Amino acid sequence: MKFKLAYRFTFLTVLITAILLSGLSQAWAQTSKTTKISAKNTTVRDKERRSIELIIREYLLANPSVIREAIQALQLKEEKEKQQRAAESLKTLKRDIYLDPDSPSVGNAKADVPIVVFFDYNCGHCKNTLPALQGLLSQDPSLQIIYKEFPILGQTSQLASLAALAAKRQGKYSEFHNALLAASEIDTSVIKGISDSLKINYTTLQKDMSDPKLNEALNRNLRLASTLGINGTPAYIVGDQIIPGAIDSESLKRIIEAQRDNLVKAKSVGKNLGALK
Numbered sequence: 001m002k003f004k005l006a007y008r009f010t011f012l013t014v015l016i017t018a019i020l021l022s023g024l025s026q027a028w029a030q031t032s033k034t035t036k037i038s039a040k041n042t043t044v045r046d047k048e049r050r051s052i053e054l055i056i057r058e059y060l061l062a063n064p065s066v067i068r069e070a071i072q073a074l075q076l077k078e079e080k081e082k083q084q085r086a087a088e089s090l091k092t093l094k095r096d097i098y099l100d101p102d103s104p105s106v107g108n109a110k111a112d113v114p115i116v117v118f119f120d121y122n123c124g125h126c127k128n129t130l131p132a133l134q135g136l137l138s139q140d141p142s143l144q145i146i147y148k149e150f151p152i153l154g155q156t157s158q159l160a161s162l163a164a165l166a167a168k169r170q171g172k173y174s175e176f177h178n179a180l181l182a183a184s185e186i187d188t189s190v191i192k193g194i195s196d197s198l199k200i201n202y203t204t205l206q207k208d209m210s211d212p213k214l215n216e217a218l219n220r221n222l223r224l225a226s227t228l229g230i231n232g233t234p235a236y237i238v239g240d241q242i243i244p245g246a247i248d249s250e251s252l253k254r255i256i257e258a259q260r261d262n263l264v265k266a267k268s269v270g271k272n273l274g275a276l277k
Contacts, residue, residue: 089228090240096224097146097237102165102217104147104173107137111144113259115252116237118150118225121160121180123233125246130181130234132249143256147177148221150233156186159209161218163191166208172198239263 060067090097097116105114115133119126133145149165151157160180167176179194180186195202208214225231228242236243236252239259243252 085229090237090242093224093227096220100217100220102213102220103149104165104168104177105144106147106174107144108142109144111142112263113239113256114144114146115256116146116148118148118221118230118233118235120151120153120157120233121164121183121186122153122157126234127181129246129248131178133252134178136249136253140253140256148224149218150221150225150230150235151218152222152233158218159188159191160186162209162214163194163205165214165217166205166211167195167198167200169208170200170204172200176200
């Protein structure tokens with residue numbers, strides 16, 4: 001973070017200098033149209049350039065808050081642009097987000113506001129917050145949760161996701177998923193132990209885990225996350241919002257309710273417009 005901030009300071013200093021020097025260069029270019037530039041004039045121009053550079057340097061040293069304000073403005077601009085790109089992606093990638101047959105789901109398949117969650121079984125925040133989603137399901141019968149396996153924390157994360165998707169083929173995804181989240185560590189012996197406890201055919205599970213189609217499903221999730229600007233876990237999609245990082249179930253519930261209110265308002269506006277026609 002310190003490196004990025006230092007880089008931004010340097011970048012903005014150079015940028016401001018470049019802008020001012022650009023203006024100076026243009027002024028001299030305009031002058032050169034009517035005045036022949038001699039060696040003496042060139043020397044003068046170089047001196048003027050160095051003087052301006054010194055003035056800029058002294059000003060920035062005396063007013064460092066200008067750089068901070070510029071960085072803050074740049075960050076706000078970048079964040080706004082990021083949100084706009086994400087909003088557009090949410091519209092164009094609806095099928096990949098909500099209708100991927102390889103993305104396990106639980107709850108109401110006709111949910112008005114489904115929750116999509118990107119997670120990693122080795123993510124501590126995922127282990128702490130994802131189980132609460134089960135509580136939301138029991139409270140809200142119109143809710144659906146779509147799981148996006150997003151193994152970004154090492155080889156055991158990849159192993160766990162492949163095992164969970166393989167368990168889905170034996171109709172045991174939800175149970176396997178919950179057991180993996182509860183596990184303090186993940187390796188082949190843990191996966192076998194979970195399989196035995198859930199009466200899953202382990203030989204079949206191993207065979208399915210090596211199926212290239214499961215790897216492709218995980219790669220699709222990785223590409224989707226990249227397009228949406230998701231680079232950490234957990235991350236949620238609720239309606240038209242992407243929520244990065246852990247969130248408690250009560251906050252998630254309020255977001256769901258707000259999204260439902262927006263849907264009701266949108267339908268009401270649609271009906272009114274239809275009546276006017």
